[in-house]
Amino acid sequence: MSSSVEGDEGDLTRKQRREQARTERKALEQAHAARAARRTRLTQLGIVVAVVVVAIVVVLIATGGGKGKPPAVGSKTANATVTEVSTLIGGIPQSGNTLGDPNAPLTLKYFGDLECPICKAFTLQILPTLIPKYVRTGKLKIEYHSLETATREPETFKTQQIAAYAAGKQNKAWYFIETFYHEQGEEDSGYVNESYLQGIAQQVPGLDLATWTSDRSDPALSSEIASDAQAANNEGFTGTPSFQLGKTGATLPKFEPGTYSEAAPYEAAIEKLLQS
């Protein structure tokens, strides 16, 4: 009888041992599976991180750009700019910082910073539509005014804007402004210095460089920059480009086109004013 009990206990123990072994095996398999899953996830994360790092490096290189030196006078690029600018504004009357017939029925005030890339976009993408259609035909005149935004150093801002206004004393400000925007350098790279401004001036057709140089110290031009800033402040302008558009001689209301790459809103506003 006692041997039968011992046999039962032995069977039970063997069953328990088998069960225990099965449980341990299962736990081990689950642990292996969990480790394998974690390894897979880590590998997937590693691949994603590597792709992201490569993408950042590519974007950094692609957006790095050059230092923004103006092309050498007489070089192919400089000649192309001179030709493009002359084709656009050549033969249009200029007076100071105004482009167009002084008696044009409409006036567009353009507040800009020569180092501002959005102003560059406006100048290169919108003005080539507006100038032939409205300025050359005597319907619109454009006044350029200064408002510091993208230029970090106030002194640099003043120097570069005065350089443009000094060209305006020979009625060539718009050649200077257009050339500057065409050859604008990388933002905040400190590219605007004396040789840069001389390089731009040398590309302005017919500009008397000696007179231009002496005109740059005219205190009236410095005052003009200050009064531009005051006018922009009065209008509540904080960004460039900012605009006022309306009938010449009347108070010009603010004009917010909402885009600097599509000419349509500008054309629509001008057409509306011409018909009113």
Place this chain on the structure above:
Amino acid sequence: MIVLTALGLCLAAYLTYVHYSGTPPLCSTTHNTCLKVQTSQYALLAGVPVALIGLLGYIAILGSLLAPDGERVRFVTTALILGGFGFSLYLTYRELFTLHEVCEECVTSAVIMAVLACLSVWRFLQAEENLSVGAISLPARQSVQQ
């Protein structure tokens, strides 16, 4: 994570509006550094406003967070967030070392992306073993919303 993503989405939507409307962004600094950052050449990437890229990114992340939970969905969420985090790092680098100006909205978005990156990586690595591809798991779903 959903709340953080929705917050980031609102910020990106506001910056996209600011970009297209031409209105100056809200900024606590006296000389509006946010405006300087957002009118800089780095506000565009291949002609596309970075604010718009951010907005699309946040929409994609929110979509993946609201999708039925599963291993693959979690991977997609994590990949999107890590991509967004990388993009934020690039933009912050440009602010600090190229423009030397800081845009508050951009920094807030970068912080949101950093927190989302930590949470999504942790969530992806902690995924339950029974979380099969495309399967809905209640505990996992709750962790999404925490």
